Amino acid sequence: MAQSVFEELLVYVGFGPDDAEALHALLPLARPHFGHISEVFYARILEHADARQALEGGEVTVGRLKGLLVQWMESTLAGPWDTAYFERRSRIGRAHVRIALPQHYMFGGMDLLRRELATVLDEARLQPPERGRRMRAALDRILDVELGIMLHSYEEDREVQRLQAVRTLTAGLSHEIRNPLNAATLQLAVLERRIRRMPPQDQADSLQPLVLVRDEIRRLDRLLEDFLQFARPHELAREPVVVETLVQRVADLLSTDAERRGVRLSLQLETGLRARGVESRLREVVLNLVLNALDASPSGGEVRVTSRSAGGEQVELRVEDDGEGVDPELRERIFQPFFTTKPQGSGLGLAIVQTIIAQHGGNLRLEHTEQGGASFRIHLPSATAPPPPRLS
Ligand code: HEM
Missing domain, CATH: 1.10.490.10 (Globins)
Incomplete structure (x- = not known):
């Protein structure tokens, strides 16, 4: 928004x-x-x-x-x-x-x-x-x-009702697809063992397509994981989460990736800030947003993650990139499930992010930086705020 x-x-x-x-x-x-x-x-x-x-x-x-x-x-x-x-x-x-x-x-x-x-x-x-x-x-x-x-x-x-219907459908379909996919993975392992027993000079020809199929299955599996993440309703047991540690962990995880892309990952984090939430879910939010920001930034660019207190009862987290920003016509659509501009994307990253933030009683906004890059701003209840009302 x-x-x-x-x-x-x-x-x-x-x-x-x-x-x-x-x-x-x-x-x-x-x-x-x-x-x-x-x-x-x-x-x-x-x-x-x-x-x-x-x-x-x-x-x-x-x-x-x-x-x-x-x-x-x-x-x-x-x-x-x-x-x-x-x-x-x-x-x-x-x-x-x-x-x-x-x-x-x-x-x-x-x-x-x-x-x-x-x-x-x-x-x-x-x-x-x-x-x-x-x-x-x-x-x-x-x-x-x-x-x-x-x-x-x-x-x-x-x-909410529409999302609920999409979730139910997604969960059902994902389980249906996952079972035969698991069976295929097992059969692939059997096939691989047989190939490895063949004379070495005959192995390459058979192994190459097998590896391709295995990679595709892995990709499908990751997509299904995304679908299930989005579809699974989570009961949140919220507790104080130290924002600095949360962001730092994500930054450590992505530092090699950022380096490889030639993008600088810079953090400006107010110390002592604590949000009320579930650490693993909030990490997923930051991870998704920083990954998107890295994707959007050109080599030589910078991704900035900042956090600060917003009015005592809220914690503000911003993820900004040096990309071209989001086309105004796409600003609403990028949060919709299954909408993606990336050839390999599931279209669920931002939908998951938004769902998690709403579950925490927070909000997410898309703005733009002075240079025109995308700026995602999150507000989350701070650990000192009274518990937020349930949304659904
Ligand atoms: C359009 C102008 C209206 C205003 C400004 C208004 C205002 C309010 C307010 C302030 C509350 C208290 C919410 C809370 O804090 O719990 C409330 C609840 C309620 N209103 Fe309205 N209302 C409007 C229209 C209506 C109409 C047209 C009806 C009935 C036909 C209605 C029936 C109710 C009922 C039954 C509740 C209690 C809901 C509950 O049990 O939580 N309201 N309304």
Whole structure:
């Protein structure tokens, strides 16, 4: 993702500092009406035979939800409209998805809130009228963003379901292919032993095709390993992982490879950083990204891995290369399973990376360096942050 969904939404609706100011000014005017608006909101839902069914638990649930809606209005107008805000809103979106609330209810719900809040503004008859108009525009923008986040939660859920289906299919196919492949490998070993018993001058002719077949089987086996990695759901037992050690291990592993390609591998790692995660899985993430970066970098180029603390609760890891960057049209697609630009690739490397990071409650972004190379930026919960919510 070149930009986070939230940033994209803010830019799309044109939400800026003036809007933030206008919403802050609107808040004290609107606050006395939040309780009433919340009553109207749930009264409307209760009038609707199908929507009413969502409110299991009767009055107690409705009472709790009314309170939560009041808090929601307060924070919508108060901000700050930052990443934490987006995360909280996404959780609300996921709460609706979890109870299978039809997506179109969100339009009706948001429309009601918009009209009720606009009425408060109209009735305040602000002077000069321009003040009121600015507040109304800001209100429209932030509610558009809110609706966008709600709808994005449904989109995410569809993506999770789709991925789940692809995973099931991949796992099934991989097992089906692996069994006959193992049998073929065994038979190949038998064949090799027979060839080695032949007179030496006759061996070469038979061994050469055998080695070719064996190499191809190995390649297929590696591909299947990738497929299974992607398909296997992992329960994560997270613990503190020292980022410096993690990256250093990957760098040691790949140093000969980098040297052979003539690419410098440079590390700038903040000491003492610890992410909450599973070491082996995070190593796979860094390994995949650094390997991709090495592939993308020309001889004489540099691959940079940097880590730093991001706001205390997050650890940021960046892998940058000196390549040509990713074509804007491919930026979304490179994360999709089975999409690859490499002739020998399984197309699962980045899909695996993204899956692992999402399982850790982190996020991955593709950006570009000043020179136009690719820059993958990962945010992971730090070991000091409270445990992240489960995604699925
Ligand atoms: C579009 C505007 C809406 C907003 C701003 C909104 C806001 C919220 C908030 C803040 C929560 C609490 C989430 C949490 O922290 O646990 C919530 C949950 C809930 N909302 Fe909405 N909501 C909207 C639309 C609707 C509609 C149209 C319905 C019903 C037809 C509905 C039914 C529910 C229910 C049943 C829950 C509880 C979910 C659970 O059990 O976790 N919401 N909503």
